[in-house]
Amino acid sequence: MDARVLELRSPDTVLRPEDLAGARATRHSFARSVIRRASADGWDIALGRVDLDGEGRGVVVFDVLAGAHRWSFVAFSKTIADADREDRVVAASWDVTAALVEGGVDDEDVERLRPQVTRQEQGRADERTIIWTRANRSGRFFDQVVDRLARGQQPDPHMFGLSPYLLRSTAFYSNGKFGLADFERFADDHPFAVPYRAHMLSAWLLRELGYLLVETCAIARTPDAARLTGKWRRYFGLGNATGLGMVPYVVNHPEVLDAWMRLRELPLAAVVARTAEPGSPDVRRVRELLDRAATFLHEQGLEQPTPYTSGAELAARLSPLTQLVDEYDEHGTMRGQPTNYPWRLLHDVAAQVDAEVRGVVASVLIELTEDLDSWVEGLLRCRESRTVRARARVRDLLELIYERYDWLADFDFTDPQQSEKFWFSSANNEEPRRALAGVDPGERVQHAIDVARAISALREELAGTEPTMSIGEFLLGNPRHRGAVMRIQAVAELDYAELRANLLASDFMPLHVQRLQLAVYGMDNFNPQSTDWLRVTLFSGAPRIDDLARGTADDDWCFTPRPTADSGRTTR
Structure with a gap:
């Protein structure tokens, strides 16, 4: 695939928060990618050790064989008081702590890992350890599912809200932190050379651990307790609660943001450029997926996940799009006009409705790009470097700003509302926060995420400078602009x-940027709790590890509907 021949959406559209607000997971999101790779390459994942008591306390080890590579996922499980379950970094205790380790582990290895892994930020890793993570049991769902299973019943489908999970992860640490393995050690052909694959494998196994824990606890109460069966055995995801900390990451890593956006935009551009014949498998597939999406959203009901649209309302907005596909399937027309490019027209109509409808339709259409999986996966690797090209001239840099940063005209920094906020890391919670400039303390240690303001200030300074002056000479007299120039x-x-976007503005909505990031990871079931944080799930509906061995690890689990009361009657 030659990306140069594709007609991509404009960055001025794609990178506006209003468009990001409709982002959803696609087949190329990290969660889908890791399971697809595990299935295609014949990974063997099995329980190597299960040492749990009736309350689900103890040690579990998953063995992972991926060709010539072997890893162990070592999890330490205990129970903590509800009051001690915190989403924040400053939490001191968790129900589950775990590590993904290179190679196999024996009892001695487990005991060596235990005092470090269970302490998380206070511990120190060794060179074999790739990921540290931790999670808590769901205070809303875990015990309820155990109770139902202990009574020989499947879960009650009416008990779950927008984010169904058994365990909720609160962090994934990697790449040198606390002494963890540096990812630069992985060669280009290593499975973990693809960014975030080690994290996603760990998240998948954490989710699997949640299933194991509820069934273990249920069987301890009642020896003939039910196991999760039918659609229930794959319904639950891994929970996550995500706050402001994600936003500075994409601002500080623009090369990563570009790679993430291409992961989404290139497959979309490829599919809308394709022709399709009425009655073809692709047309039937799009129709099926739109129906599935509508069912999935309708089940979320009228609960308003502000600032987003309720699931039921969003499902209703999809109905005219479904009718367009039906029209094309029957007559070869859309809106009464013949077309050979139905997916381009369908996407354009969806974009005219709103960003959330467009996001659903884009995810549906991208399902048709199975042939691009390997190519898209290769887009994720990027190089990050920061150096000043000192010999460049002021006029060259100024021209570049006028060409690439014309969107700065949207922000007038003489308006106090455009600089109303600043971002900093809380000393108490060790997490990014927003505060009022000139009012709240901490402004002197604020994060340098004011890209729009910094480049606007640089542009003004350059406009009054001799055009032939070198950038090196300019920075000698204006060192405060060094960061903006390098960027x-x-x-x-x-x-x-x-x-x-201007992250300092009074009306900036962090949720929209977080939603993009979470969609790239593969998360769904967005459930905002404020303007700054939201609950989501990862791997809801995904295959389980035993599906790999049975050959049933399918790649068709987007928009997974909620099981019904009789969904557990099939055999496990």
């Missing part, structure tokens, strides 16, 4: 590196 020069060739 502009580093991302000059990247179309999707800069959010069209």
